[in-house]
Amino acid sequence: MKLANMLGDRFRETPADCQITSQIFMIRGGYMKQVANGIYSLYMPARRIVRKIENIIREEMDAVDGQEVLFPVVMPADLWRESGRYDKIGSELARFKDRGGNDMVLGMTHEEASVQLVRGTPKPESAFPFMIYQIQTKFRDEPRARGGLIRVREFTMKDAYSFHTSQEDLEKYYNRCYHAYERIFARCGVPEVVAVKSDSGMMGGSISHEFMLLTDIGEDTIVTCPECGYRSNMEAADCIVKNAPMGEAPLTKVATPDQKTIEDVCSFLHTDPVNSAKAVVYQENLTDKYIIVFVRGDLEVNETKLRNLLGCEIHPADIADGHGIVQGFIGPVNFQGDARVLIDKSLEGTDNLVCGANEEGYHYTGLNLKRDVKFDGFCDVAKTYAGAICPVCGKPRISISRGIEVGNIFQLGTKYSHAMGLQYQNKDGGFNDVIMGCYGIGVGRLCASVCEVRHDDYGPIWPITIAPWQVHLCAMRADKPEVKEAADRLYDDLQKAGVEVIYDDRPVSAGVMFSDADLLGVPVRVIVSPKTLARGAVEMAARDKSFRNDINIDTACQDIAATVREMLAKVNDVE
RNA sequence: CGAGGUGUAGCGCAGUUUGGUAGCGCGUUUGGUUCGGGACCAAAAGGUCGCAGGUUCAAAUCCUGUCACCUCGACCA
Numbered sequence: 001m002k003l004a005n006m007l008g009d010r011f012r013e014t015p016a017d018c019q020i021t022s023q024i025f026m027i028r029g030g031y032m033k034q035v036a037n038g039i040y041s042l043y044m045p046a047r048r049i050v051r052k053i054e055n056i057i058r059e060e061m062d063a064v065d066g067q068e069v070l071f072p073v074v075m076p077a078d079l080w081r082e083s084g085r086y087d088k089i090g091s092e093l094a095r096f097k098d099r100g101g102n103d104m105v106l107g108m109t110h111e112e113a114s115v116q117l118v119r120g121t122p123k124p125e126s127a128f129p130f131m132i133y134q135i136q137t138k139f140r141d142e143p144r145a146r147g148g149l150i151r152v153r154e155f156t157m158k159d160a161y162s163f164h165t166s167q168e169d170l171e172k173y174y175n176r177c178y179h180a181y182e183r184i185f186a187r188c189g190v191p192e193v194v195a196v197k198s199d200s201g202m203m204g205g206s207i208s209h210e211f212m213l214l215t216d217i218g219e220d221t222i223v224t225c226p227e228c229g230y231r232s233n234m235e236a237a238d239c240i241v242k243n244a245p246m247g248e249a250p251l252t253k254v255a256t257p258d259q260k261t262i263e264d265v266c267s268f269l270h271t272d273p274v275n276s277a278k279a280v281v282y283q284e285n286l287t288d289k290y291i292i293v294f295v296r297g298d299l300e301v302n303e304t305k306l307r308n309l310l311g312c313e314i315h316p317a318d319i320a321d322g323h324g325i326v327q328g329f330i331g332p333v334n335f336q337g338d339a340r341v342l343i344d345k346s347l348e349g350t351d352n353l354v355c356g357a358n359e360e361g362y363h364y365t366g367l368n369l370k371r372d373v374k375f376d377g378f379c380d381v382a383k384t385y386a387g388a389i390c391p392v393c394g395k396p397r398i399s400i401s402r403g404i405e406v407g408n409i410f411q412l413g414t415k416y417s418h419a420m421g422l423q424y425q426n427k428d429g430g431f432n433d434v435i436m437g438c439y440g441i442g443v444g445r446l447c448a449s450v451c452e453v454r455h456d457d458y459g460p461i462w463p464i465t466i467a468p469w470q471v472h473l474c475a476m477r478a479d480k481p482e483v484k485e486a487a488d489r490l491y492d493d494l495q496k497a498g499v500e501v502i503y504d505d506r507p508v509s510a511g512v513m514f515s516d517a518d519l520l521g522v523p524v525r526v527i528v529s530p531k532t533l534a535r536g537a538v539e540m541a542a543r544d545k546s547f548r549n550d551i552n553i554d555t556a557c558q559d560i561a562a563t564v565r566e567m568l569a570k571v572n573d574v575e
Numbered sequence: 576c577g578a579g580g581u582g583u584a585g586c587g588c589a590g591u592u593u594g595g596u597a598g599c600g601c602g603u604u605u606g607g608u609u610c611g612g613g614a615c616c617a618a619a620a621g622g623u624c625g626c627a628g629g630u631u632c633a634a635a636u637c638c639u640g641u642c643a644c645c646u647c648g649a650c651c652a
Contacts (some may be wrong), residue, residue: 012587013601019646090651093652106651151651479610510611511613514611
């Protein structure tokens with residue numbers, strides 16, 4: 001490809017709308033153009049990267065016996081009614097009517113379609129397991145898209161669905177996929193992607209993992225233990241704390257005028273928030289019924305865990321009068337308010353706490369839950385924190401970081417097969433629900449994520465396995481016939497040798513040429529100039545600056561092709 | 576959906592307070608001089624100032640409405 005004819009402008013100034021690195025470089029480098037909020041068109045460089053990522057995914061999915069299929073983007077609502085999700089999912093599912101007035105949806109995920117494709121006369125056990133996958137456009141009408149390709153409304157996703165006759169078989173296959181995912185990310189040049197335990201959310205099912213690229217711009221919070229390797233999404237992380245007894249003290253009501261926050265109360269009473277019980281109030285979305293959670297004063301509530309515990313949607317409460325809830329002074333002792341009360345296990349083992357007295361201007365000291373409060377036992381809804389105890393190895397080494405979710409795998413169980421009538425015929429002639437797993441990777445998000453962690457001040461540094469081209473050929477002073485001629489020949493030879501090359505023979509200054517090359521981030525740069533020709537050579541350099549040397553002009557093509565092969569092998573050689 | 580911000584040439588912005596000929600830088604085109612990290616000189620093209628209504632002799636500027644985009648929050652397989 002000749003750069004002179006390639007669409008997509010590269011420019012110096014950062015557009016005002018761009019916030020994060022990958023978005024800045026991919027806009028400035030002419031990779032893509034925004035069409036609407038969270039909706040982009042891709043120019044050639046991005047399209048080529050995405051296609052290479054897709055092909056790596058394809059190879060690895062095929063290697064675990066995946067069958068590539070293609071589901072429709074548009075589906076009838078009835079299919080989604082079968083699983084119950086048509087009514088359960090909010091407005092991120094795009095709904096519309098066709099000309100006949102039928103309700104339709106745009107696919108945001110394809111569990112329903114996959115079951116529809118597979119079901120029919122129940123297959124015998126011997127036909128299992130199998131997996132189908134597709135790489136296709138999804139539309140999710142996100143409330144707030146942001147960050148370039150990291151979080152968009154329309155995107156390309158690889159989604160796979162596996163079908164099994166036993167949980168053991170699902171787990172076996174799940175592990176194969178887990179492994180395939182590690183290979184995919186390694187081959188895409190980001191072997192540091194890690195799998196973390198995750199919350200299954202609306203997908204249903206039990207065990208699930210998210211594959212995370214750790215970076216500060218990530219929207220997910222990851223809990224890790226450097227001691228034993230425990231990793232979890234914050235949403236699914238256990239919060240384990242150890243409370244040392246303080247020594248019992250009598251329950252005493254004390255005046256705490258205008259001390260409403262835990263920090264205020266504790267500093268007023270000269271104690272640490274660790275020694276207090278904090279009330280956090282929520283309401284059920286549907287009924288507005290109040291839920292009060294007591295957690296240790298220094299901790300917060302993990303709303304995902306609370307939501308799962310309650311089995312309904314909730315939001316932070318807007319406390320109205322007349323419910324017996326005294327904002328700022330809520331306590332578990334003799335609470336008479338109109339609310340469901342939960343006590344988190346972060347308060348287990350405490351014997352001397354500060355808490356609200358359910359009376360304006362008063363708190364208690366000396367709270368001993370077991371002694372002073374009647375309750376049904378502890379729940380587990382606290383958000384873990386840096387320095388908390390690792391649930392696996394028991395050491396207080398929990399560390400918190402940020403990550404981008406680039407893939408996920410779920411053990412779905414029979415949620416969809418049961419609802420939609422997908423069964424197999426067992427050896428006794430009876431029928432059982434098929435057990436399913438599903439496996440996703442956001443292709444565009446992966447592309448942007450790689451850029452996020454593989455760049456310098458001047459542009460992306462694409463791993464050669466997914467780079468838009470393998471070689472960026474610069475003809476400097478292409479106005480000189482000898483340069484033009486040598487570069488043209490090398491361009492032809494490289495193409496004949498099967499090397500992917502982008503060729504810049506524009507009559508522009510070195511600065512422009514190099515800046516554009518930096519923005520395109522092609523891993524190998526080859527420069528033909530009057531200077532190099534005078535030495536009978538061309539210059540070959542790595543975008544990541546790992547090498548830079550002259551190579552003989554006569555053997556340049558073979559040398560470059562060999563270098564490309566080596567670099568490819570290095571990234572692709574996983575395990 | 577809540578709060579805030581911004582819409583003026585392909586990109587970045589000034590001009591809006593105080594109404595009076597549409598501006599600057601980058602980029603683009605042409606000619607010339609340069610040439611290994613976004614060169615220089617000269618000339619040129621390019622905008623119904625987001626959209627609709629209103630006020631006015633006169634609106635980018637004031638008023639009303641509306642749309643889009645961005646940020647924070649809510650939400651998020």
